[in-house]
Amino acid sequence: MVKRVDGQQSTLWRGLKVIGIGIRQEPLMFSAAVLGSALYGAGTAGGGWLLGRITDSVLAPAFAAGRIDRGDLTTAGLVLAGVALVTAVGVVGRRVAAGLTSYRLQARYRRLLTRQYLRLPLEWHHRHPAGMLLSNANSDVEATWMVFAPLPMAIGVVVMLVVASAAMLVADPVLGAVGLLVLPWVVVLNAVYQRYMSPAVTRAQAERGEVSSVAHESLEAAAVVKSLGREESETQRFSASADQLRRANVRAGRLRAAFDPLMEAIPTLGTLAVLAVGAWRVQTGHAATGDVVQVAYLLSLVAFPLRSMGWVLGEIPRTVVGWERTSAVLSETASMPYGSTEPAPGGAVPVELEKVAYAYADDEGAPHEVLHDIDLQVKPGRTLALVGPTGAGKSTLATLLVRLVDPARGTVRLDGTDVRELRPGGVAELAALVPQGTFVFNDTVRDNISLGDPRFSDEDVWHALEVARADGFVRHLAHGLDTVIGERGADLSGGQRQRLALARALVRRPRLLVLDDATSAIDPRIEAEILAGLGTLADRPAGSEPGVTVVVIAYRRATIALADEVAYLENGRIADQGTHAELLERSAGYRRLVTAYDHDDEPDAPARDLDEEAEELVVDELLNEAAAPPGDGPGPETGSGEDLTEMTRR
Numbered sequence: 151m152v153k154r155v156d157g158q159q160s161t162l163w164r165g166l167k168v169i170g171i172g173i174r175q176e177p178l179m180f181s182a183a184v185l186g187s188a189l190y191g192a193g194t195a196g197g198g199w200l201l202g203r204i205t206d207s208v209l210a211p212a213f214a215a216g217r218i219d220r221g222d223l224t225t226a227g228l229v230l231a232g233v234a235l236v237t238a239v240g241v242v243g244r245r246v247a248a249g250l251t252s253y254r255l256q257a258r259y260r261r262l263l264t265r266q267y268l269r270l271p272l273e274w275h276h277r278h279p280a281g282m283l284l285s286n287a288n289s290d291v292e293a294t295w296m297v298f299a300p301l302p303m304a305i306g307v308v309v310m311l312v313v314a315s316a317a318m319l320v321a322d323p324v325l326g327a328v329g330l331l332v333l334p335w336v337v338v339l340n341a342v343y344q345r346y347m348s349p350a351v352t353r354a355q356a357e358r359g360e361v362s363s364v365a366h367e368s369l370e371a372a373a374v375v376k377s378l379g380r381e382e383s384e385t386q387r388f389s390a391s392a393d394q395l396r397r398a399n400v401r402a403g404r405l406r407a408a409f410d411p412l413m414e415a416i417p418t419l420g421t422l423a424v425l426a427v428g429a430w431r432v433q434t435g436h437a438a439t440g441d442v443v444q445v446a447y448l449l450s451l452v453a454f455p456l457r458s459m460g461w462v463l464g465e466i467p468r469t470v471v472g473w474e475r476t477s478a479v480l481s482e483t484a485s486m487p488y489g490s491t492e493p494a495p496g497g498a499v500p501v502e503l504e505k506v507a508y509a510y511a512d513d514e515g516a517p518h519e520v521l522h523d524i525d526l527q528v529k530p531g532r533t534l535a536l537v538g539p540t541g542a543g544k545s546t547l548a549t550l551l552v553r554l555v556d557p558a559r560g561t562v563r564l565d566g567t568d569v570r571e572l573r574p575g576g577v578a579e580l581a582a583l584v585p586q587g588t589f590v591f592n593d594t595v596r597d598n599i600s601l602g603d604p605r606f607s608d609e610d611v612w613h614a615l616e617v618a619r620a621d622g623f624v625r626h627l628a629h630g631l632d633t634v635i636g637e638r639g640a641d642l643s644g645g646q647r648q649r650l651a652l653a654r655a656l657v658r659r660p661r662l663l664v665l666d667d668a669t670s671a672i673d674p675r676i677e678a679e680i681l682a683g684l685g686t687l688a689d690r691p692a693g694s695e696p697g698v699t700v701v702v703i704a705y706r707r708a709t710i711a712l713a714d715e716v717a718y719l720e721n722g723r724i725a726d727q728g729t730h731a732e733l734l735e736r737s738a739g740y741r742r743l744v745t746a747y748d749h750d751d752e753p754d755a756p757a758r759d760l761d762e763e764a765e766e767l768v769v770d771e772l773l774n775e776a777a778a779p780p781g782d783g784p785g786p787e788t789g790s791g792e793d794l795t796e797m798t799r800r
């Protein structure tokens with residue numbers, strides 16, 4: 151009957167199934183909580199029964215005789231104290247165990263979700279906003295398992311309900327029956343409550359996810375919002391979303407507020423009925439005063455289990471909504487297939503792309519191809535600059551090279567092996583990507599570089615920092631490698647953050663390094679030093695290719711100048727490939743783009759002449775240096791480089 155698919159019943163059924171899953175995962179803790187609750191129920195109901203007996207056998211005779219038997223009174227007091235102790239142990243046990251059940255389940259599902267987020271391929275993440283994922287791992291998990299706080303109480307006090315009902319009927323069947331008349335009303339009330347509450351709670355939970363998404367976006371874009379003076383409109387956007395959540399919560403709260411007093415009132419009305427009928431039955435000699443006291447007391451006790459069942463039923467819609475939202479993520483099967491090929495040891499790897507195409511899914515899920523038939527080779531140890539107008543597909547190509555995504559067609563080969571055939575973790579051993587957006591963890595410099603990997607000693611970390619030309623500023627930090635960098639590296643300059651991100655990739659001694667605009671805030675001279683120094687990272691078997699193969703997405707002439715060759719990408723195709731000079735000569739698109747880089751931002755740059763001069767000096771020098779093999783001689787030492795960086799940024 152419960153399974154019938156109308157709104158309320160199916161919600162209840164689905165909720166019970168989720169509860170079943172939780173119980174199977176925490177059977178011991180849950181049983182302990184129910185046991186504690188049963189002790190409490192038995193103790194409380196037993197106390198009621200005892201009270202009736204004490205009234206009849208100790209108090210009533212004492213009133214009749216006009217004197218009290220101290221022995222009887224002491225025994226009665228001790229028995230009642232014993233029962234109270236059992237009840238107290240039950241309450242504490244139930245609270246602790248119920249809390250542990252709920253929080254352990256929450257912790258387990260947060261871990262599962264986090265693992266799933268990390269396991270799911272980038273394509274899946276493209277389709278799911280980060281705010282939504284946060285909401286899944288936070289409020290949805292909480293909503294799912296909070297039901298385990300009142301549940302043991304509701305189940306345990308069934309004992310109380312049964313004991314109290316039996317005791318009522320034994321004390322006086324007529325009075326007991328009058329008292330038990332409240333039960334059907336409670337069931338009806340709960341059914342009505344579920345029907346109205348379920349959609350209200352579903353709505354509130356969805357709104358909670360939405361608020362979380364908007365908040366996450368606003369915080370992510372804090373700098374943009376502030377710099378463009380959009381605080382007011384962002385505040386309004388957030389307010390609108392928060393307002394929707396408030397309305398949804400208020401609606402759910404109103405329903406709860408209407409339901410709770412009714413739930414309270416029903417047993418109280420029952421007690422009134424028991425007292426009225428009881429007074430009449432005592433008068434007519436059909437019942438003893440103790441029976442009336444006992445039934446009235448037991449009925450007031452029954453109010454509690456009924457309420458706790460109401461709490462559980464009130465939580466069930468949230469449980470169902472939370473579970474559906476989290477299990478949607480957990481049941482995602484999207485994954486990347488892996489082979490078992492071990493990456494062969496060696497030095498710089500050759501890179502080969504053959505007829506590679508890649509498509510993103512649009513809003514309707516239809517594929518939208520952004521890279522078409524890419525054929526590209528990079529010889530080991532060479533540096534290739536990927537150049538192209540915005541949206542040409544450079545970053546997408548970078549993610550394919552390190553297998554963050556797989557091509558829709560074609561093959562990406564590293565060291566002659568299709569990346570799909572490498573064992574899990576194989577690509578990460580060969581290649582490292584430093585992405586466009588530099589991410590720095592709110593952690594020490596050391597952990598930002600090693601990411602907690604114990605394979606890397608402090609010596610390795612310092613060496614990577616040296617190659618990334620980050621050792622200078624790290625040595626000046628208050629605690630060196632132990633300095634905790636503020637959230638997202640807010641304490642560092644853009645160039646410093648980029649160099650840390652670079653060191654993070656370099657410490658892993660990649661044999662292919664992919665830099666997606668990862669040096670844009672670094673002074674070109676330092677950038678040249680970094681690329682020239684990459685060879686010193688190599689700790690490779692004799693006879694293997696030296697150094698590192700580098701693919702660098704370049705936006706500045708200074709960066710392009712550092713490459714051995716250039717691939718010019720236009721509308722998702724390789725329009726031309728060759729040296730910078732060759733492309734300047736024969737590719738009109740490339741020429742236009744590179745010239746545009748030269749004159750970019752012209753109207754807005756106040757120190758334009760100085761900028762141009764500085765950049766041209768550096769670029770000319772670099773173009774000359776680029777002709778010589780890397781590592782021919784160290785570049786000039788240029789201090790922090792941040793000032794020059796700002797001058798020479800396009």
Ligand SMILES: Nc1ncnc2c1ncn2[C@@H]1O[C@H](COP(=O)(O)OP(=O)(O)OP(=O)(O)O)[C@@H](O)[C@H]1O
Pocket residue numbers: 276510511520538539540541542543544545546547
């Ligand atoms: N997550 C995504 N979902 C859908 N389309 C995307 C996604 N990321 C990029 N695209 C689209 O793919 C195309 C190539 O984007 P990509 O970021 O690779 O270009 P790019 O050359 O690196 O651009 P830029 O120089 O601006 O960084 C663009 O048309 C872009 O709109």
